Amino acid sequence: MDKTTNRINNFFKKDFKKKFITFISIPFMFSALFLADYFFFPEFNKTEKISQVSTIEVSGHHKFSSSNTTTKIGFNYITENNYKFSTTQEKRIIASEIKLKISPIYKTVKTVEIENKRIKLSSGLNGISGILFIICNSSTLISICYTLLTNKITENARLNLIFSNAFIFILWIIIIKIF
Structure with a gap:
């Protein structure tokens, strides 16, 4: 070293x-x-299907206990064309098709819409x-x-x-x- x-x-x-x-x-x-x-660059719209979902879990201790617990705080999603995004919703997205707005160079998912309803993201510049x-x-x-x-x-x-x-x-x- x-x-x-x-x-x-x-x-x-x-x-x-x-x-x-x-x-x-x-x-x-x-x-x-x-x-x-x-x-600033113009985004492009894409209709995708979700191919993989995984939960985001955080482990922690109770105040007066020595046991470890895990708490589900959101979901990670991957679409068929390998676009990735995360949400902090308690409910999983269950839809046959989702509409994505994607940045042109880094292919960052900027928005997700299901049936004209925008889903709050925790990925991109939205989260940690x-x-x-x-x-x-x-x-x-x-x-x-x-x-x-x-x-x-x-x-x-x-x-x-x-x-x-x-x-x-x-x-x-x-x-x-x-x-």
């Missing part, structure tokens, strides 16, 4: 600002593309993924601003910036996979 840390530190040591901003701008640009895809997406991008933007505005960056600050943003980059990949 120490060798890996030293290699990463030595790579970024010379010309830190240029290398770091180049490294961190890549996921930031993909995030900007995701937001443009989700909010959206909150994590905002936190990750805000942290990345703060790191870029700090790097640009600071004249001399200490070794400790440099390592903190590198490894915290590497962690954010990994989290960002997971978030994009969940969407």
Whole structure:
């Protein structure tokens, strides 16, 4: 682990600002593309059938008991053409056909309608993924601003910036996979 840390530190040591901003701008640009895809690019409509359903469960403890219980909090759905979305409804969607609005690049399900009734989603930018997406991008933007505005960056600050943003980059990949 120490060798890996030293290699990463030595790579970024010379010309830190240029290398770091180049490294961190890549996921930031993909995030900007995701937001443009989700909010600004024209979506397409598709009628689908649900092919797979799984429950979302959370385990927990009772206050005065040592037993574990699981609570159903929603459902994950996959359609025939592999579009994925999640809901936090107590009832499962039972319909022969559903209407989806999908973003063009990342193929994110934006809305689900059944018989002209919109279903509340917890996937995309609607659930915890959206909150994590905002936190990750805000942290990345703060790191870029700090790097640009600071004249001399200490070794400790440099390592903190590198490894915290590497962690954010990994989290960002997971978030994009969940969407």
